[in-house]
């Protein structure tokens with residue numbers, strides 16, 4: 001997909017609009033499958049981007065699906081994933097939501113002792129489960145997206161192994177898998193190996209174990225000089241570590257991963273229009289027709305998105321602060337070098353596939369953007385832009 005394609009889409013569909021070049025998803029998926037052993041399975045973390053067309057595309061690639069809510073499970077089934085290719089990994093949900101997932105016969109991952117006990121008392125070993133462990137490895141690019149540390153709400157602490165075992169024995173739980181997800185954007189691949197070794201140790205406590213799920217943490221580069229997780233070298237290390245374990249223990253487990261942004265981040269291009277150029281004493285602002293209501297990542301966790309001016313690619317580079325049109329401090333980027341921006345120019349935010357549209361809202365009574373899928377050289381509208389009526393859709397007028 002070229003910049004010219006993006007400009008045509010902006011012209012045809014208007015802005016703001018999210019465009020997904022699905023070829024990139026396929027390439028990222030191949031990187032993963034070619035780096036690990038053939039039996040390794042990849043569960044796309046649906047929460048990164050759940051448009052039904054993206055889910056269907058990922059299903060056709062052969063991946064499985066990691067879901068964090070019952071609605072993601074239902075979307076996954078609707079997109080064509082069979083139940084054995086869906087893992088339900090909720091946190092802080094009640095037993096009723098877990099029972100609803102059981103009715104769909106998907107894999108279930110339990111992340112706290114209270115639910116483990118309730119589940120065991122009601123179902124015993126009749127339905128196999130995963131247990132989510134918190135290994136207390138500090139990993140992840142940013143405290144807000146790190147999940148494995150000691151203060152994290154996720155998983156059951158490895159220090160509570162005895163308690164897990166007690167519940168398991170007294171209720172006859174059938175634990176088929178162990179899970180850990182230590183956070184997003186892990187820079188040091190050795191963290192995965194460290195996690196894997198903890199898994200091997202824990203495996204001794206679970207006689208029915210078949211699967212080890214290492215979650216995600218695969219990093220993608222957001223700016224120049226950033227690195228992508230080197231999955232080739234990680235794959236080699238992981239394979240060596242598993243081989244050694246299998247030889248020593250005589251046991252064999254299937255390895256699972258749950259990549260979200262690694263699969264879809266790069267595919268996404270978010271197009272906006274420059275509304276106003278505003279020169280102040282200190283800086284030059286570009287005010288665009290969007291805001292953190294459409295792309296919250298920069299304000300939410302200081303993420304960096306490369307921004308380019310598609311309408312004036314040869315213009316002289318100048319320094320800008322790019323802001324949205326929301327009545328809150330709403331900065332996409334500070335002091336960015338961008339080809340001269342004029343009012344009306346189309347700008348693109350790169351790497352906007354993961355947690356972009358998915359986290360959008362109607363804040364300021366603005367309309368959510370449209371979504372376009374670029375497939376085999378053609379652009380397909382896959383979500384209409386909100387309309388004014390959508391703002392009132394679920395409201396009940398009593399006055």
Ligand SMILES: *Cc1c(COP(=O)(O)O)cnc(C)c1O
Pocket residue numbers: 045047048066068089181183184185215216217218258259260261262354
């Ligand atoms: C969010 C999440 C993922 C995906 O994380 P990425 O950083 O997008 O790869 C995987 N597993 C679980 C349980 C998650 O909550």
